[in-house]
Amino acid sequence: MTDVATLHAAFAGHIAAALDALEAAGTLPHGLNRANVAVEPPRDPAHGDLATNAAMVLAKPAGTNPRALAEALVAELTKLPEVTSADIAGPGFINLRIDRSAWLTELRAIAALAGDYGRSTMGGGKMVNVEYVSANPTGPMHMGHCRGAVVGDALATLLEFAGHRVTREYYVNDAGGQVDVLARSVHLRYREALGEAVGEVHEGLYPGDYLVPVAQELAAEFGDKYVAAPESEWLVTFRARAVAAMLVMIRADLALLGIHHDLFSSEAELQAAGKPEQAEQWLRAHDLVYDGQLEAPKGKTIEDWEPVELPLFRSTRFGDDQDRPIKKSDGSWTYFGADLAYHFQKAETADALVDIWGADHAGTVKRIKAAVAALTAGSGKEKPFEIKIVQMVQLLRNGEPVKMSKRSGNFVTLADVVQEVGKDVVRFTMLTRKPEAQMDFDFAKVVEANKDNPVFYVQYAHARIRSTLRKGAEAGFAPSDAALERLGEEELELIKLGAQFPRLIEAAAAAREPHRVAFYLYDLAGALHAYWNVGNDRPEKRFIVAQDAQLTGARLYLAAQIGQLIKNGLALLGVEAVEEM
RNA sequence: GCGCCCGUAGCUCAGCUGGAUAGAGCGCGAGACUUCUAAUCUUGAGGUCGCAGGUUCGACCCCUGCCGGGCGCGCCA
Known part of the structure; x- marks a missing residue:
């Protein structure tokens, strides 16, 4: 990772340094808890580029009033060359305006850091164990497992990006009664594989056809040795073989979503x-x-x-x-x-444990x-x-609930859904809702190619940028930071939004909420599309202005960096940043 | 009966761990565009943040009690 400080990190440092200075001067007592001091863009951009609540948070423990503390802080902060103004507003906010050159520098930082832009050392290398999926090894993955799988996986990636060391763990419940039932179900299929007519599968057993292959393997290996044998002679073997076969299948299903665990922990081994x-x-x-x-x-x-x-x-x-x-x-x-x-x-x-559970297990959290x-x-x-509890997903097709028959084991499998709508759509859609809220998943809606569909909207923004860069290259224009000062206010707004990415990563990681990344990308894509649309009517506002190579170079440079941001964000969600659509 | 989650614009949802005048998309109203910078664009209206209290400089956010919806409640997993 290149040693380039992002604007976000730099200002967190500036505020800390200013507070240190006040401590040294005796204005502020030593050792105050600064955990709640935030530096963030104000909701209303008219207030400035950055705002900090430091004076309000620290005034009470410091035994002073917010405005007096704010004035002292402002005196420190205005010493910074990139701060063009620092004002006190409301109850004690400090609003900062940042020189435009600092934003252009930030754009260069995105280029320099590329895939590492937004990466944080916040986690301090702490080991976080994220346990997710952990479905019983008794059959293929179905849609009920999907949301937790995606949320857990995206969270693990996010935590890594935020500086944690992460173990992605799957707890295999291979010791309970359900795996005995699995073994008996396979035994039935084993007899069937040897030519016996077994008829309707007994109600208490797993009926799925997915047990046939492992049963056939057992039949080929052992012949009729266990057909009439008492359960005690075959149960352990059949159970082990069946669980192993189910895990192979489960891993394959998860791989369809790009999910790979580092560790599969066996409950049976734990007990042994x-x-x-x-x-x-x-x-x-x-x-x-x-x-x-x-x-x-x-x-x-x-x-x-x-x-x-x-x-x-x-x-x-x-x-x-x-x-x-x-x-x-x-x-x-x-x-x-x-x-x-x-x-x-x-x-x-x-150092820390995070479990992702389905809502049906919420009652056992305490x-x-x-x-x-x-x-x-x-x-x-x-x-x-x-x-973290992830709520139920209701499957719909054109607004109508998808019927699922439990009786026959005829559930909607994860593999079916991925095959129908694609990995990226499944993953992104599962992340465009906070996990603790229930969600609908409509097969018809999630594949629509219009702006109502966040997956499409974000991927389209990236594709649009890549296509523009290709077109620029064909016309002999390359992205260049040689004349970034040519960029105007509209471009600066885009940079400011992009510069929030590192802050967003840390906030999302701290809250263990990967969905924030998805919503941010939707905002960023919206800003990109809006900027683009201006060029529809006004050719001089397009990325490529044929008669002005200097301006085109600067705008393409901006485009390339916004594309990089979208790519970085999508990578955290496990969604591909496509080159064209 | 109890526990957990949810309740924000007509609809679907955000709201950055308590901050400034609560946001977006759809839908609706008005205008533009007939197009590969394609898979629309601009703009407007629209809110008792479920209800009632409380905590404090400040509450959609925290606490209490209600109301409504979802999930769960055997030695299952």
Whole structure:
């Protein structure tokens, strides 16, 4: 990475330096928390290029009033050569105007940093573990998994770009009852592969045809050895083979979306290593697990409910409505029991944990966070642990809900959707809504080629730029920073919007919200299109002005940098920046 | 019954961790364009930020209580 400071980083530094100066002069006490000091463009551009709330945030802890502090800050900031004016507004905002040469310098910074423009050291190399997808290995990926997969993957990329070291992890639930059902389902298909007429697949088993290939392999390898054998003889083998086959399929499905995990962690291995026992032991020693009776579930009546004594985690202490079992009555671990040990294990190597979960698991957030917080605190390795919930996606076709039949296992697969609308459309669309809000995904709308469609709009902006650069090259014009001073106010506005990219990256990463990148790109594309449209009626406002090579060079240089920004942003979302459409 | 999420323009949604006069697209009104700088453009109207309190210099944002919608609530995963 080239050593070029972006305007955003430079001004964060300038404000900090000004505050340091005030501390040295005794105007400001030492050691104030500056975490809430922000430097950002004011909402109303008429107020200036940059604004800081430093005086308002620090006035109270400093025991002074905002305007007095602001005046002292302004005195420092006006010393900077690139600051043309610094005014105090409202309750104590400081509005700065930046010399246009600084914006042109920023444009050169984009060119110099290219794919690294916007990259941040904010994360300080901290190891963040992002766990996402983690679908049960019992079948292909379907649309229910899609949103979490895309959000998790984009978040992981974003965090990397913001200076974290990231592990993309998939937790494989290969130890529960569902993988036994999988093994039995494959056994049925195995008998079928050997010529037996198995008829309708039993209700409790997985009916999907995707089990046929692995069953055929087993048939070819073992012949009829296990046809009549008791389950105990084949279950372990069939289960292992089936899970392995399902994971191959799941990886292939995820690859269609450009998603590749670094680590697949096995629940069965975790249990074999005795991790849940260790966790239980500690929790018991600290009175967080006890043997008790589970209450009957609320809100519905269960006829055969019988209280039994189980090891329970005291989740009621943490806001849950009842204590939760970590083991079943047969002595095996519940999902929760294994999961808390799993997260504890992850916390041993990572500096922070982020899980992406579907809304159907939202009810279990409190208990797992409480258990993990207790375990990590107990070992002196308390780690931030966030769980991001992604809400349901309703599939529509021309406004009508897409029917899904659960009975036959006839769900809409991720592969089908990617095949129909393409990877880029799926990924971008999943990111044009904050994850905690429900969303509609209309097959008809997401592929429309018009400005209502954000995917198209952003990709088109990039293609337009690339096409312009090609046309310019054909006519003998190359982007050049030799005469950037020829750029006018309209161009400057575009640069100012572009210069927000580094700040946006840090804010989005800190909030763990990759969708902000998508919305920013939509804004940037809109600004580019608007600028372009002026040239429709006024040829002298086009990027290529044949009789003015100097101006054309400067405008193409601007175009190239905006294109670079869009490309960088799309890369974070895992969407291709196309050359033409 | 309980928990979590959502509620912002007619519709679909943003709103940068509490900042300045709450934004965009669609739709609607008015005008322009008949085109490869193509897959439209310009402009206007449109708001009790679900409701009611509270916290403070300041609230769409935080707290409490309601209302409406979604998801979930067995030792399943």
